[in-house]
Amino acid sequence: MAEACQIARKQDLPPPGGYKPIPFKRLPAKQYFSGYAMFAGYAGMTLVSIYLYNLTCKKITKNEIEMRSAKMAIYPMLLAERDREYLKQLRRNRDAEAELMRDVPGWEVGTYYGERVYKLLPPDALVEPIFHEYYAHSSPTEWFKRAYIKLQS
């Protein structure tokens, strides 16, 4: 038994000189900016950007006002043109309805079998029809084009 201890065998021993010391102390994260530096940086960036914004803000506002002015100058002419076409289309709608319901007994144009839709208004008051009623006698493409006009412009 004693001889077995004399034979040199490979053993799992510590490295020569011993182990290095294990670091057990806390390592907090490295702070690039202190709290005051962060506040100062935020304030500085805000001030610089306010200055840069104000350089062009006035110009942009003036451009917007000019564009609105140009649009308003043309608006009455466009409104007059649209009014005329609108009234023509209302007449066409009424005629189309009369033609469509010609043989239906009891139907009067603009009423529900003789009963008026708006009872408290005077009989000759113009009530502008809703969107789908305005396009009732034309193909669906037309109202689609008007409803989604923003997609095409």
Add this chain to the structure above:
Amino acid sequence: MVLTNDVVLPEESELTVEEVNLSTATLRAGSFHLGKYCEKANNEFMLCRIEEQDPRKCINEGKVVTACTLDFFRKVKKACVAEFNQYANCLDKSSGDFGLQHCRKTQGVFDKCMLENLNLERPPFGYFCEARVHDTKRPKPAVEEKAVYPDATPTLPDDAERKPARFGSRLYWMTE
């Protein structure tokens, strides 16, 4: 559906008039001078439209507006056609929304031509955004008065004691 035969619509012949057949760029290019030239007609039409709230009542004023616009563009065509076309072309091709800030040079040339030939000065850039006062001979439409019913529930008399609200403003709970 709601247009009975009692509703008086104007005839087609009344509504057919020579229309302005111009594109957006052309209209925008001439907008400031057009607004100044046709100021009376435009103001009259807009006042009529807003007061009466009815397109049928303002057809004649509308015709005057269209006629004035056509007259203006015919004058421009006689006097300053090349400068105007150049300006309109610049507006059309410079940006996506006809921005006036990209075409200052051509605008200067056009303004000079208009001032010399037609004696029309370009109004300041915010002129048409301001409220305008317009005097007209057309009588103001009657305002519908509030209906008074003889058997209405009586309200508090005017000199009754009104105490302040007990829990302050109720607007704090506005969305609930």
